[in-house]
Amino acid sequence: MLSASPEGLSDAALARELGGGVRTQTVNQLCRRLAAEGELERVGTRPILNRLPAPKPRRGRRTTGAGSRTKRSRTVAAVPSSPDTADTAAPPAAATDPLLAGASPSGTDASPATEPPTTADPVVAAPNASGTGASPASDPVPQVAPETRTRTTAEPTTSPCYDPPPYDALQAWSRVVNVQSLVAGWLVRRGATLRRASADGTGPARDLVASLDGDDVHVEVTGWPADGARTHPTTIAGDWFSAAEHAAAERRRAHPRARIVIALPDTRRYRSLTEQRAASLAGAGTEVWFVDAAGSVHAR
Incomplete structure (x- = not known):
């Protein structure tokens, strides 16, 4: 359907086309999951349209001519002036959120601010007297001939991070796997970097660790028990709540x-x-x- 409609279709339009009693909420959850995996794009507002991403153009290799050899050069990465500046690029600054940082005086949320990644400035070094190439990168002052100096762009480095865990549309939204996915997606939309997301599907709890506004955030995630057990779900929920409270206390000590x-x-x-x-x-x-169920998070 999206291939036949390049301008995009809303969740409601997709639900109508699918028929068979498919709910718009189910389509919304599936489309958000596909968007997180890069399979489609969600653009616009009221309504948000789902469309296929544009294909990326292929890049061909450049040569100096038929039968000729490819031009080669030797490069070395510039040594940073301070060990602190050799670290990874700073993550985007998170949007101010009433839940996390308090509402602004005007009652509106602050717009998210981002900073471009820092790009290293490597230089091409002149061969030394022995013809063996440039000075090693550990040399604090590389010997560079002024007349041969050229600028290249180094690939920015990023710290390891995790994508939000996938949403399981075959289970209820209140199951722990989907609660974890919804919380992780909410954190990422506010500029957080996920550092850990447990994937243990056998227990009633999962955890998340993220960096948000310079703080480490440890989240103990618990879902709602499934129906059909011998013990009533509300009783099981009380046990799971007590276990989550105990786990949170352990995290506080650690x-x-x-x-x-x-x-x-x-x-x-x-x-x-x-x-x-x-x-x-x-x-x-x-x-x-x-x-x-919509993925919104509210404080107690």
Whole structure:
């Protein structure tokens, strides 16, 4: 359908075309997952349109002529003036969010600010007297002939990071795997860098570790129990909440300067348990985030 409509189709239009009682919410979740994987683009506002990404042009190799040899040169990367400047490029500054940094006086969120990555400035070094090439990169002052100096662009380096975990459309949105995916996507949209995302599908909890606004954020994620068990889901949810609170306390002891968060699906049972344990949670310096089916996150 998207191939036949290059201008794009909204979630509602796709749901109507699919028919068979497919809900717009289900199409929205699938399209967001495909967009995160680079399979399609979501553009515009009200409505957001889904369309196929434009194909990337192929790059051909340049040669100096038929039968001739490719021109070769020797390059060395410039040594940074300070060890601190040799690190990776600074991540984009996160958007101000009422949940994380307080609302602005005007009542609107601040626009996200980004900084371009720092690009190293390597130079082509002149051969030494022995003809063996340039000085090693560890030499603090490379010997460069002024008349032969040329500028090239070094590839920027980035610190390792993780993509948001995939959303499983075959399970309910309140399952732990989908709550983790929704929270991770929410953090990334606010400029956070994911540093860890556990993928243990056997237990009732998963975790996330991210860097946001210069802070380390450790998130203990818990979902809602599935129906059909011998024990009522509300009883199981109470046990899972207690386990998440204990895990958060352990994280606080291991990371005293980090932000410790428990993320839960927004249900009446979990909100009631949070109110009952409010004093204990505050004493342990633990935040509680509630996640809804649309991927929005709300503080307690």
